[in-house]
Amino acid sequence: MADHAEVADGMVGRMRGLIGRRELSNGEGLVIVPCSGVHMFLMQIPLDVVFLNRHNQVVCTVSGLPTWAMLPWVRGAASAVELPVGTVHESRTAPGDLMSIERAADSGAGKRAERPGLWGASR
Numbered sequence: 001m002a003d004h005a006e007v008a009d010g011m012v013g014r015m016r017g018l019i020g021r022r023e024l025s026n027g028e029g030l031v032i033v034p035c036s037g038v039h040m041f042l043m044q045i046p047l048d049v050v051f052l053n054r055h056n057q058v059v060c061t062v063s064g065l066p067t068w069a070m071l072p073w074v075r076g077a078a079s080a081v082e083l084p085v086g087t088v089h090e091s092r093t094a095p096g097d098l099m100s101i102e103r104a105a106d107s108g109a110g111k112r113a114e115r116p117g118l119w120g121a122s123r
Helices: 011-016 087-091
Strands: 002-008 027-032 047-052 058-065 079-083 100-103 119-122
Touching: 002 011, 002 079, 047 087, 058 087
Parallel strands: 002 027
Antiparallel strands: 002 119, 027 079, 047 058, 047 079, 100 119
């Protein structure tokens, strides 16, 4: 799903998210922890969003979330992965799937997660 994803687990990073990005290439994404809902205010690109519970099981997927939209609270969600539009469809990700989210070996595994790093999210 995402070979290179940043993590946003601090308050500022979670609120900022991908605001200001003009594109999100295939293989890129943003893991937001904790997260049970997302907004698309000030966004310039639509997104696919995968919501995960605390065991990284998919609880909800949203495809093609448009700019300036807001999703209500997603029951059971502990985190969200924001991805390029079409990723959910292409990967056939669905509720019940288990995701693997791992820090990439070259991102400094000892660093605190709130510092952006390279992460991988796969189904």
